[in-house]
Amino acid sequence: MAKTLIVAEIQKGGLREATLELVTLARKLGGEVASLVIGSGVGAVAEDLAKKGGGKVLLADDPSLAVYTADGHARAIRKAIDAEKPDLVLISNTPSGWDLAGKVAAALDCGIATDVIRIEQDGADLVFVRRMFNAKFDARLRVSGSPRVATVQPGANEAYTGGETGSVVKLDGVGGESRTKFVEVRVAPAGGHDLTKAEIIVSGGRGLQKPENFEAVLKPLVEALGAQMGASRPVVDAGWLPHEYQVGSSGQVVSPKLYVAVGISGAIQHLVGMKSSNFIIAINKDADAPIFEVADVGIVGDLFEIVPALAAAVKKAKGG
Numbered sequence: 001m002a003k004t005l006i007v008a009e010i011q012k013g014g015l016r017e018a019t020l021e022l023v024t025l026a027r028k029l030g031g032e033v034a035s036l037v038i039g040s041g042v043g044a045v046a047e048d049l050a051k052k053g054g055g056k057v058l059l060a061d062d063p064s065l066a067v068y069t070a071d072g073h074a075r076a077i078r079k080a081i082d083a084e085k086p087d088l089v090l091i092s093n094t095p096s097g098w099d100l101a102g103k104v105a106a107a108l109d110c111g112i113a114t115d116v117i118r119i120e121q122d123g124a125d126l127v128f129v130r131r132m133f134n135a136k137f138d139a140r141l142r143v144s145g146s147p148r149v150a151t152v153q154p155g156a157n158e159a160y161t162g163g164e165t166g167s168v169v170k171l172d173g174v175g176g177e178s179r180t181k182f183v184e185v186r187v188a189p190a191g192g193h194d195l196t197k198a199e200i201i202v203s204g205g206r207g208l209q210k211p212e213n214f215e216a217v218l219k220p221l222v223e224a225l226g227a228q229m230g231a232s233r234p235v236v237d238a239g240w241l242p243h244e245y246q247v248g249s250s251g252q253v254v255s256p257k258l259y260v261a262v263g264i265s266g267a268i269q270h271l272v273g274m275k276s277s278n279f280i281i282a283i284n285k286d287a288d289a290p291i292f293e294v295a296d297v298g299i300v301g302d303l304f305e306i307v308p309a310l311a312a313a314v315k316k317a318k319g320g
């Protein structure tokens with residue numbers, strides 16, 4: 001049985017949901033669970049995690065850790081690894097997680113698996129599962145040595161809801177100078193396109209093929225339903241729509257009454273942002289597209305035929 005150390009992530013003063021997903025994964029492995037909370041004045045967060053299944057929670061609390069720096073946080077993680085001697089270190093696959101995980105693995109000269117969705121025990125071995133080729137294949141990785149570091153995709157596991165209560169233990173010697181200097185956080189100006197409050201969202205993906213089709217093909221359906229338009233990341237990355245249209249782990253997390261996914265494959269990073277929608281309709285020409293796993297209604301076919309027909313039917317039903 002592996003002993004697992006979970007590196008908690010704090011967002012807006014509280015635990016990130018992704019941390020509780022790591023607890024689920026660690027608890028499934030069945031071994032001992034310890035966690036690490038890093039920051040300044042974050043004792044309450046550590047207490048919270050101890051009540052939510054985090055096991056023995058190590059608290060790295062120091063004024064020098066008030067803001068994120070890879071040096072400072074990696075130093076705290078190494079202290080925790082020295083103290084707990086885990087077989088496995090779990091970090092969320094978030095921007096700070098990517099930054100940290102590689103640094104910790106390199107410093108310890110140990111193996112790392114990134115972007116993992118599941119971990120399976122195979123005898124004494126651990127198998128790390130990650131999605132490849134738009135989730136058409138699962139790669140199964142074995143990482144030798146101990147400890148092993150893994151970053152886990154947010155949204156791939158449910159948040160832990162068990163009630164075990166652990167203890168909080170202060171970790172000493174975690175402060176110090178950092179080679180990286182924190183300068184400032186710049187919050188992007190709030191745009192006028194707040195999808196989090198939308199009741200109906202029609203999102204388009206790469207399947208729409210070119211930016212003009214968002215106007216010509218998707219917009220009539222958006223208007224017929226009285227919806228807001230959303231998009232997958234490649235659409236935004238290509239500059240077809242502004243970033244505030246993006247749904248997913250690095251975009252907006254939405255839960256409208258109705259979500260219509262058009263020409264979107266359903267990569268896990270997109271699903272994280274919309275799978276809690278009340279009702280999901282997916283239109284995709286690939287019957288095996290993972291979006292259908294979360295859809296209440298799946299339509300397999302060419303969006304260029306289906307979307308105009310749907311828009312016309314909605315308009316007609318509304319008497320338009």
Ligand SMILES: Cc1cc2nc3c(=O)[nH]c(=O)nc-3n(C[C@H](O)[C@H](O)[C@H](O)COP(=O)(O)OP(=O)(O)OC[C@H]3O[C@@H](n4cnc5c(N)ncnc54)[C@H](O)[C@@H]3O)c2cc1C
Nearest residue numbers: 205206207232233248249250251263264265267270285303
């Ligand atoms: C760190 C990280 C963060 C990310 N964050 C996000 C995020 O926030 N949001 C996000 O969306 N992605 C995110 N991604 C990208 C994600 O992994 C996928 O690459 C992306 O979601 C795929 O977008 P897509 O479904 O539009 O494109 P594709 O995966 O290319 O899918 C296009 C789909 O359109 C279908 N299609 C094509 N033509 C037609 C047609 N004529 N009719 C019907 N269907 C058709 C295809 O069958 C296919 O399923 C992130 C990736 C990383 C690594």
